[in-house]
């Protein structure tokens with residue numbers, strides 16, 4: 001790939017001469033004038049000014065056909081074009097590829113954003129918040145594999161104060177296969193960049209949009225009851241088996257499966273969902289019911305791809321109302337604060353979950369801290385096929401969490417070639433396997449069972465990650481502190497309630 005802007009003058013010149021027969025093909029009559037013009041053009045400061053020179057020369061000296069070509073470019077039928085809607089993942093593929101190309105760096109109009117994906121090391125003030133530029137609101141001309149293309153991206157003000165974007169890729173030729181080949185290249189480039197990552201999609205109005213991609217979370221990093229984990233993995237594996245799909249299809253059943261992950265905060269519900277996505281290489285589509293209405297919910301379900309996870313987090317927080325006669329209220333749902341301005345009705349939610357408008361092969365994962373608050377219709381078999389309860393840490397989980405922190409694979413892999421023993425890592429307070437086993441037992445003995453969430457224990461261990469002995473020495477004091485904080489919080493809450501009551505009495 002080469003842009004007119006980003007090649008050294010000498011190289012640029014020879015490169016451009018190699019393109020001249022091609023220019024002749026698309027701009028009949030251009031050949032005789034290009035030769036002296038190239039030397040002028042290759043020294044120009046930007047692609048824009050060079051493009052202007054070309055246009056000027058053609059209009060001045062070109063024959064009738066060349067002038068006509070310029071005037072109607074690039075909307076003439078001699079130009080092939082692919083348009084890409086903003087809300088499609090193809091848009092991300094194109095923009096991602098474009099931004100990696102040299103011509104993007106010299107675009108005259110760009111969109112500047114903080115580069116959230118930058119892997120720059122924190123610390124240096126000068127390198128904080130690096131910027132990322134992408135061509136915008138204008139045409140960029142570029143050469144790719146000996147052909148001239150045009151990238152065009154327009155941002156306009158959309159409905160409700162938002163921005164609308166659209167992009168297109170054009171090619172000076174009639175063969176659409178050339179454009180498709182380039183687009184395929186964009187697709188491959190994009191897919192390579194998200195390999196070993198889990199892509200998360202969120203909705204903007206009633207369209208899905210890729211919001212982030214994150215490193216796949218390994219199943220082994222989520223510490224839950226081992227049998228439960230095996231059962232869950234087995235169930236998903238069987239569901240995603242192509243034979244199961246055929247089985248569903250023969251019986252005319254919607255090919256989809258629902259899971260409810262429930263349990264106290266910090267027990268790993270969201271983490272488990274992400275690790276399932278990582279393990280089975282599925283993308284996650286996050287639904288936020290509170291920002292949707294019936295119509296957008298239906299549209300979003302209709303636009304789900306095959307084989308994906310739909311995640312409905314904290315589903316109790318947007319409980320949907322029933323009518324007094326017990327049927328699902330078609331017009332209202334209630335937010336956690338009791339307000340009735342949310343617009344997804346229970347009946348519509350149940351319908352979309354039943355799969356009438358849904359994709360084939362979707363896994364629905366709902367999470368909640370309060371299963372008792374959910375409408376029974378929402379979690380009846382067929383809509384939720386498996387309920388997975390996650391607990392506060394029991395003995396086995398405390399032990400697993402301890403080993404997860406101090407015996408991480410990255411450390412155990414570093415072994416002495418001859419003895420096979422772990423080589424202590426400097427500054428890590430490293431201990432050998434046997435000692436770690438004893439320390440683990442000591443730690444487990446000090447922590448009460450089913451009292452702390454895995455999130456809390458993990459956070460404590462991470463604060464002591466360099467030394468398991470420190471963790472053991474500090475764990476009792478840590479638990480005392482947590483208890484004190486909890487008691488303080490309870491006092492404040494009851495004081496606030498008493499105060500409110502007292503105020504109300506007056």
Ligand SMILES: Nc1ncnc2c1ncn2[C@@H]1O[C@H](COP(=O)(O)OP(=O)(O)OP(=O)(O)O)[C@@H](O)[C@H]1O
Nearest residue numbers: 221222223224264265266267268269270271454455
């Ligand atoms: N069982 C677990 N195994 C490993 N890490 C866990 C586990 N539970 C929680 N964590 C860690 O604690 C943090 C919070 O976990 P997560 O958000 O998955 O919990 P949750 O149950 O979804 O919480 P909430 O109900 O508050 O949304 C994450 O950093 C996660 O890595």
